[in-house]
């Protein structure tokens with residue numbers, strides 16, 4: 001941890017740099033942007049240690065350009081003991097040696113910009129690592145240390161303070177409090193190695209303003225804010241009073257999640273961001289009970305985007321999808337923010353596997369389900385998502401149609417929540433397996449060595465190499481979809497969709513822009529073909545054979561679990 005935030009660190013990169021130049025940047029680029037999440041551990045490994053790194057990412061940037069995304073979001077690569085895969089940050093201004101150096105980060109940002117790709121980095125403000133300099137000193141100095149005020153240290157309850165200060169539980173399972181040797185307890189909403197910051201303390205707020213500037217000066221185009229709903233805790237840290245806390249998470253406002261005070265912080269951050277040129281953005285990871293509450297994070301003077309987790313959690317079902325789409329658009333319209341669609345990320349079972357399982361299992365699924373059905377639906381769901389107004393996020397590997405790896409042996413698992421009983425998460429390693437680039441070679445071209453999590457033996461045909469140029473492959477579907485989205489502004493534009501009549505289980509809607517062709521989207525979420533009026537000329541289908549059956553008498557059969565885009 002740098003003691004004096006404004007002092008340059010020894011391996012600091014070149015002088016403050018611009019974000020991707022404003023010159024070529026269309027205004028409001030982020031409103032319809034497709035942003036690709038790189039999970040650096042699992043993307044590409046340049047040095048053969050089995051762990052991906054920044055140089056690996058840099059070497060594969062052309063994949064992202066060829067895919068046609070606008071920006072990349074990098075999960076944390078900062079100095080960290082990796083107790084939670086880097087979401088436990090020990091030094092916010094340093095790159096962990098396992099991922100490279102600040103100079104590598106600088107080179108990556110520069111190369112991405114040269115390819116027209118913006119770079120968004122992850123900011124982890126709810127908690128630090130227990131190896132952060134502040135926390136180490138807070139522990140060493142003992143009760144009464146001013147450093148303890150930057151975290152939540154409390155005496156325990158009970159005769160000898162042997163009980164935690166309140167009844168909060170960690171998201172990863174078990175109590176949210178750990179007792180230290182001198183008898184005090186500290187709060188950690190996640191793993192014990194992730195102590196929560198006390199955001200009431202001015203030094204915490206100052207430190208994060210400085211960290212924002214550090215990465216903005218490095219030329220990054222924005223931040224994904226980790227646990228954006230968690231920074232502020234209710235005054236006095238009151239008991240939750242529920243014995244079923246995990247059910248409340250994401251479904252209710254709690255004394256530790258979605259407190260109103262967080263918005264003040266984002267207003268202050270927004271003024272910093274707006275001092276910088278190039279339309280840099282914030283995207284919130286805010287698990288809130290409703291899309292209406294998510295909309296509060298993207299009011300005009302706060303953040304730009306917030307992931308739509310209600311959408312992510314919706315099964316492949318026309319009525320449920322229509323409802324969440326409408327509710328989202330109705331919530332975002334009044335605050336003037338774009339909807340931000342997402343189907344997969346590093347914390348949930350990949351959508352191919354979710355959709356291959358029955359509904360109602362949540363976002364952490366332990367069964368492979370029906371992988372073929374899952375793939376068909378996942379492809380259809382992607383075309384549906386990419387035709388909705390607003391921005392969309394793509395998680396690395398979904399463009400290859402990767403399934404979750406549900407049968408990892410216990411001894412290779414690293415997700416800290418797997419080892420804590422009854423946590424909300426626990427099976428996140430399955431979506432973090434390094435991605436396959438080539439048919440052959442160690443770790444399918446992930447790197448010159450192995451991979452930190454074992455890859456399944458049948459991933460050769462899922463590799464980028466195998467799918468490139470193969471008609472009907474999932475990779476080519478994503479490329480075609482993103483190219484069509486660029487060519488047809490109607491696909492991402494606007495704030496509403498115009499619903500068309502459709503039989504049960506089918507979604508049909510029109511997307512328009514002034515003075516441009518309109519696109520009609522038809523999505524069949526049922527397991528049987530449905531006959532529909534042909535709305536125009538087919539533009540793209542999610543069907544693996546790439547074919548849309550010809551219309552007879554103006555009607556065509558929309559295949560089971562298939563989405564088709566039409567130029568109308």
Ligand code: GLC
Pocket residue numbers: 084087088124190226227285346347
């Ligand atoms: C966020 C991250 C997740 C992490 C947690 C604690 O939810 O996405 O991976 O475990 O925060 O930082």
